[in-house]
Amino acid sequence: MNFLGRIKSELNKITVLRSLRFRLFIIIMAVGILCCLVMRFGIMQSYFNRAVDVRTSDVQNQIKILADHLITYNYLQDPTSDVVNAELNMLSNLYDGRVLIINNSFKVIKDTYNVSQGKTIISEEVIRCFKGESISNYDDNHNYIEMTVPITMTVGEETQVIGVILTSVSADSIVINQEILDRQAILIAILLLIVVFAIAVTVSRKVMQPFDKVTNAINAVKAGFTDEKIMADDYTELEHIVDAFNQLMARMKVLDDSRQEFVSNVSHELKTPLTSVKVLADSLNTQEDVPVELYKEFMADIVNEIDRENKIINDLLSLVKLDKTASGLNIESVDINMLMEAIFKRLMPLAKEQGIDLIFESQRQVTAEVDEVKLSLAITNLIENGIKYNREDGWVKVELDADHQFFTFEVIDSGIGIDEESSKHIFERFYRVDKSHSREIGGTGLGLAITRSTVLMHRGSIKVSSEPGEGTTFTVKLPLSYIQ
């Protein structure tokens, strides 16, 4: 991290600096101060420039009149004219300045300070002035306005420059005025800053108030005082945050409800076999001289119930594992035809026992990237259901096909079918269309939930279509290449 980055991260540790309210306050204050400064310097500078311009044009006018008098009194040849000398003195007193008259030999014939009289001045300004140019500039080091004005005479058609008036007048009075004005400007700026401060405090507090309101409302929800929706329509952005929060809360409520339902279902399902075991054991215990055959029969029932309890627990563990390891699939390239054949081989005894025909039809050889163990369990559940919920001499057929992106298999049976309403729920945990029938044939109501979770984890889809009394078809579509 560079030096600036380090400073930034150190500053970020100071809580108050991270507060939006504080930042807003600082921004308003900074803008206020900047405006005051720009206003003060802008106004002062333009006042000063204007005052110098006015003074310059005043003096220039006076000098032009003086230049005419110099010609009239032939002053350049004879600088003794009392009238002109008095006028010169008056001018230099009036503007607190110095006037030099230079003739066309660059010689100073009059200096109101009596310092440079008789000296020769050949400066750039004087030379330019002899060419007819009037020049003025402000010397900010010495606070003087310097001007050179040509003395011109018209001979016939021609205008000749016969001398130059070099003047420097003091700008002290302008500076003094500027200082007085500046003091007033500072006073106004301070008053303005007080107003800006009050605005910054009020605005930053007001703007942030809705955020405080929402924080309090969220805290109330967090503390459990209320589970009502939070309302905030002050700002669009805040509305979006509040909407997202409300949706999150609604989703959490759904999750919480489904978790509670799941827990109560699990307890109920686990309790049922235990209750049967207790009833069987109790009836053996309370009877005297129980015949051995009855003992054996009851014990066989108890073992069945324990097997059932075991199956429920195993199914639950598979389901929980699927939930937990959504990203933990063990993906490898699997020959799906071989996988199907292995499943068929395993299920053949069960099918035979029920008098069901198992048929496998494959349109092509399919190899796909899947988790072999999990997918095998999912397919087994579907085929097992086809066998379990079938009629006498029925059949279960699996059809496998693929295109260049997906492979599809359909598990079709000639069984009892599922009505439309129930088919909406069969993928839910513990849902069974006919509880007692499912229980009789050893169902837990978890098989299809496990299958669905597995298919979704492979980014696939599962659909069911069924006609009660005719049969059921489950269609599963999975990508050939695993999508992360």
Ligand code: ADP
């Ligand atoms: P179970 O362990 O009860 O079979 P499943 O989750 O596998 O649980 O299935 C849920 C319910 O869906 C079953 O109880 C059954 O009522 C119905 N069902 C599933 N497959 C079929 C099928 N092939 N034909 C008819 N009903 C089915």
